[in-house]
Amino acid sequence: MSDSPVHSSNYGPNYGPIDSPIYGLMAEFDSAQELVTAAHKTYAAGYQQIDAYSPFPIEGLAEAIGFHKNRVPLVVLIGGLIGGISAYALQYWVAAITYPVNVGGRPYHSWPSFIIVTFELTILFAGISSAVGMLALNGLPMPYHPVFNVPEFAKASENKFFLVVFSSDPKYDAAGTRSFLNGLAPRMIAEVPS
């Protein structure tokens, strides 16, 4: 699976429809175990446009909804390379080309002296890329999101676990999906208004 969200006209940047009055159906669970099991069953039943929400990272949950690989490492690699190469190039250009100063007879291109700044800027650029890349790929900041319309969802940052089937899923139909989710024995099922 690719990291990129589905970029067709009627999907938002993080899955889910943006032009339908109903965003999807939300089911609430009591434990991480129930959520992972439910996510596996939902994905196995053929629903692909789904998401799961939990108050802490759960091993295997992303895989259960069919999300296997993310591009954060690539962003970090590119950031680190840009930082390192530009740091060394800047030092070389300054010390050997534009502002050559004879310090104790050392060569202008005294590469061992340039290692430290190169290293630090590699880390700086890679580190910032990892935070910014993670947020950007997640589509954050996004203060308002349809899932927040369900009052019970406030517990998603505390002790409850949620599964959402988006109305954009080809297999989605209000009654059928609701009865499927009911079969997973959730605490409650709520319609998520967009």
Added chain:
Amino acid sequence: MATNTQIPVADRRVPVIAPGYTFSTITEKISNIVLSRPISLGWILGFLIVFGMMNMLMVALGYLFIKGTGIWGINIPIGWGFAIVNFVWWIGIGHAGTLISAILALLRQTWRNSINRFAEAMTLFAVACAGIFPLAHMGRPWLAYWMFPYPNTMRYWPNFRSPLVWDVFAVSTYFTISLVFWFVGLIPDLATLRDRAENPWVQRVYGLLAMGWRGSARHWHRYETAYLLLAGLATPLVLSVHTVVSFDFAVGIVPGWHTTIFPPYFVAGAIYSGFAMVLCLAIPIRAIYGLQDFITMRHLENAAKVMLATGLIVAYGYGMEAFMGWYSGNQYDSFLLWNRLHGPYRLVYAALLACNIFIPQVLWLKKFRVSTGWLWLISFIVLTGMWLERFIIVVVSLSRDFLPSSWGQYYPTKWDWMTFAGTIGLFLTAMWLFVRILPMISIFELRTLLPESQVHEAAEVKQ
């Protein structure tokens, strides 16, 4: 990857989190300190004291900017004085925060989860205090931006062969990455505070900072990757920072500075003093806020063991310096050793050996490691000792170098002391505010320590 291998079956040590907690009670206990605990008289009185100390820093720096560095005790031959002593001391203290948050994360030490948040905050505040000193020491601090390479009308560029320029990059990168790491770690907890806050304005502020975090599985997946990569990047960074600080000395030729042992010995000393500061803060905080269930004796004992181990590395460094003073046959190096033991600063050196080497050896005994009172006292002694170490390195080495005609003595002035005490005030003021504004323990990482967070995938649901 999906199987549960984290909890050993027969772990008889004190648990990293007291039994009987649920996701809900952990969340409630930590977030209530921020959201609903009333402000006590003790907090206000303490705040007034540390805020007063911080204002002393403002006065000292204000007068410094008017008069110049002549108000300090620095002069030739001792041009560095308190400014650099305090800079190195504060930077070192910061190192424990990154060690706990990054290196222990890579080593999968789950006990770090209860102390990493405030240790990272400690890092940020300590580096902020450290940063003040080189700037104030410049003489013309309003021109501090000259240290950075930028196109300017003077057509001037920094000398990238100088350790002082390396320091600018190392320290500013360290501060930035520590801030990013800390903030990334905070995002899910800010969302928790957003969802629990009752006051709409408080909710808006936390909501703004949480940036709409909703705990999506896709988001967590990227989040964990980013966090792991940040830990992997911060690990070599933290080792490099004090190495670069030690280059400020080791690249020079002054006896007592020009040694190859400096980088590892500085890094060990940094972690030593950093863990001492972690204990100095954690012991009162856990008592005041009733967090003994999350910051257990196991945490304090582990920190004491790290202190003991790094303290022994520091002791090895001192031993090697003394040995090389004799073995090198270099008269300046052997004089340095004699000067430390018998010169005008011999009492400082004796106090340093007592504080850093001899007294902390009591940590070999479990009795001292499990007593919060003793641990606090020993940590305070170690912090003092590490400050004295930097004093010995900076002042004693500069006071008597090659030519006796250029020897001198260093006498700190009241402005030196006010600036130093003032940065302690700044550090404590920031800490005072931090514990009431942000969750001082990572809530979501504590949730993952509960057995309920572990998922066993049943075979029949797998595809």
